[in-house]
Amino acid sequence: MASLSDVSWRHGLAHVSTLDRAGVGAHRVARLCAAGALLRVRAGIYALPDADPAVVRAARVGGRLAGRSAARALGLWAAPEDELVVEVARHGTQLRNPDDFRTPLGPSPGQVRVRWTAERLPRRESFGVAPLPTVLSQVLTTEPAEHAIATIDSVFRLDSAFDLDGFARSLPARHRALCDLVDPRSESGSESIVRVLLVRSGIAVSVQPPLGRGRRSDLLVGDRLLLECDSRTHHEAGDRVCDLRRDADNAALGFVTLRFDYSQILFDPDSVVAAVRRYIDLGLHRWRH
Known part of the structure; x- marks a missing residue:
């Protein structure tokens, strides 16, 4: 059998x-x-x-995971989920509620965002998760630039051999330019977001600068201002103690540290840029001789 x-x-x-x-x-x-x-x-x-519940919900709607939802399913960084992004083939019909396949989706999908494909997908490819290049292209067109770059940065944490140049060549010119902001050295989505926010504000940043004795910081502005960007999972008490100890060690060496919380980076990014700019205005990003 x-x-x-x-x-x-x-x-x-x-x-x-x-x-x-x-x-x-x-x-x-x-x-x-x-x-x-x-x-x-x-x-x-x-x-x-044991199938991914998000994949199952997308299939109930009548399509496959796309955009931010697909990025998360593929193990990439993605902003907190507030809706299910579903790609539906252009010949798709009878869209259903993601939590009950017996109920039509209706004209007001609520927490479901439907993307219609321009192509006719084979049946086998019409559910599951959209391919990686398609997902990255969708993220570039639908997410804020800093979030899209954070997602692409995270590809390198899964596949260091990812062909960024080949992917960029497949994009329209307006999105191809954004790929210049991608940095494979980034170690977290929050770090990527802060880096892109600063660079697009005209502030130069160094990524993962060495501080000696095998230590590094997330970002460095000038030659003295260290930026530490806490990730979503960076809330354990033990992590906090280690962070404070590291900040104190860096202060003893003369560095100035700005540490940003994940929620601040995601939901109040203007305050992050304003804080860094203020430290620059005070000259705290440079050594004083």
């Missing part, structure tokens, strides 16, 4: 025709659903119980 492991799954999902070709017929599919070993997503689409 055919096993579910014989099925060619796409992000944990499969069309009924794919199941049938693998020897899992309609009667067995019904039994597996009744036993909880399969989940009926919508007509003709089934998922494994």
